[in-house]
Amino acid sequence: MIDLPTLKPTKELPKENKYPRRKTRPVNVGGIQIGGDAPIAVQTMTKTKTADVKATVEQIARCVDAGADIVRVTVNTKEASESIGEIVKASPVPIVADIHFNYMFAIKSLEAGVAKVRINPGNIGKEERIRKVLSKAKERNVPIRIGVNSGSLEKDLLDKYGYPTDEALYESAMRHVEIAHKYGFEDLVVSVKSTSVPLMISAYRLIAERTDIPLHLGVTEAGTFKTGVIKSAVGIGSLLAEGIGDTIRVSLTDEPEREVEVGKEILRSLGFAQRNVEIISCPTCGRLDVDLFAIVGELEEMTKDIKKPVKVSILGCAVNGPGEAADADIGIAASKGKGLLFKKGEAIRHVKEDEIVQAVYDEIMAFEPEH
Numbered sequence: 001m002i003d004l005p006t007l008k009p010t011k012e013l014p015k016e017n018k019y020p021r022r023k024t025r026p027v028n029v030g031g032i033q034i035g036g037d038a039p040i041a042v043q044t045m046t047k048t049k050t051a052d053v054k055a056t057v058e059q060i061a062r063c064v065d066a067g068a069d070i071v072r073v074t075v076n077t078k079e080a081s082e083s084i085g086e087i088v089k090a091s092p093v094p095i096v097a098d099i100h101f102n103y104m105f106a107i108k109s110l111e112a113g114v115a116k117v118r119i120n121p122g123n124i125g126k127e128e129r130i131r132k133v134l135s136k137a138k139e140r141n142v143p144i145r146i147g148v149n150s151g152s153l154e155k156d157l158l159d160k161y162g163y164p165t166d167e168a169l170y171e172s173a174m175r176h177v178e179i180a181h182k183y184g185f186e187d188l189v190v191s192v193k194s195t196s197v198p199l200m201i202s203a204y205r206l207i208a209e210r211t212d213i214p215l216h217l218g219v220t221e222a223g224t225f226k227t228g229v230i231k232s233a234v235g236i237g238s239l240l241a242e243g244i245g246d247t248i249r250v251s252l253t254d255e256p257e258r259e260v261e262v263g264k265e266i267l268r269s270l271g272f273a274q275r276n277v278e279i280i281s282c283p284t285c286g287r288l289d290v291d292l293f294a295i296v297g298e299l300e301e302m303t304k305d306i307k308k309p310v311k312v313s314i315l316g317c318a319v320n321g322p323g324e325a326a327d328a329d330i331g332i333a334a335s336k337g338k339g340l341l342f343k344k345g346e347a348i349r350h351v352k353e354d355e356i357v358q359a360v361y362d363e364i365m366a367f368e369p370e371h
């Protein structure tokens with residue numbers, strides 16, 4: 001019998017997030033509340049041709065599987081405006097119509113049953129067109145997102161500010177908020193996205209300080225997976241940590257379901273969403289005596305669909321292994337060709353290197369989370 005230490009957690013980890021949220025006016029997007037005290041909703045946008053209903057609906061299903069709460073679809077052509085109704089009917093989550101240039105597509109989308117419309121103030125045109133969209137949205141009880149983008153600001157604002165600034169983004173959004181208010185329309189969400197992380201952070205802060213409108217956060221055209229994930233995590237994450245943000249969309253030059261996965265991970269990292277299996281692993285170093293990359297990779301793949309909150313720590317040696325294992329539900333502190341298995345901080349037994357993955361997996365399956 002090996003004499004194993006019993007470890008107690010070294011620190012209290014927060015059970016729920018500790019970031020107080022900014023108070024916002026709630027809006028209802030097809031049964032999903034945005035703002036107020038609702039959980040932060042994760043959105044994405046389809047990348048198929050909207051007129052291809054089958055491909056679009058299949059893509060929406062993959063996004064929903066990944067955890068999307070709401071999906072946006074471009075309505076950019078006559079064919080798209082004729083297909084959106086069918087997509088709305090087939091989608092398990094609320095659909096948002098994304099509108100640029102042609103206000104009639106917004107009207108048609110509303111008539112087809114979309115749950116929200118996004119309009120871009122920089123290109124939607126005259127006030128009379130906006131009034132018509134607002135009037136139809138009010139009739140259908142559907143909110144509007146005023147989605148400002150630093151790349152498509154109105155010309156007069158670019159002339160006034162010289163280039164896209166935080167105040168220019170704020171003014172563009174508020175100009176359209178005021179138009180909406182003038183016609184008695186208050187069911188609004190605002191976004192002030194930019195490819196520049198400091199600019200979007202600063203612009204969102206202005207809206208947050210000066211209004212109670214719910215905010216849709218995003219870094220626009222954030223780039224390919226690696227760059228986009230980092231920019232989004234920094235931009236969206238910084239604001240969320242300040243309590244700003246009611247719904248998020250990560251923009252990547254990649255599949256939309258990956259945008260959702262990253263969005264969910266940003267929320268989890270701040271404690272805004274429940275984790276499933278969370279694997280904590282060390283970066284490894286010269287002290288390592290097992291193939292930790294392979295162990296962690298295999299375990300991550302095996303547990304990716306398990307829907308229960310279990311914190312698992314897999315560390316390469318005894319330097320931090322037992323300490324991290326004490327804070328985790330299940331842990332491994334590896335040593336030469338084997339690992340010491342911990343459960344709730346208590347060392348259970350040694351496991352041979354080639355049995356670590358299965359042993360941890362079995363413990364995860366048997367684990368009963370506290371409620």
Ligand code: SF4
Pocket residue numbers: 282283284285286287288315316317318319320321
């Ligand atoms: Fe290196 Fe051990 Fe730290 Fe992993 S836990 S990085 S192997 S010292």
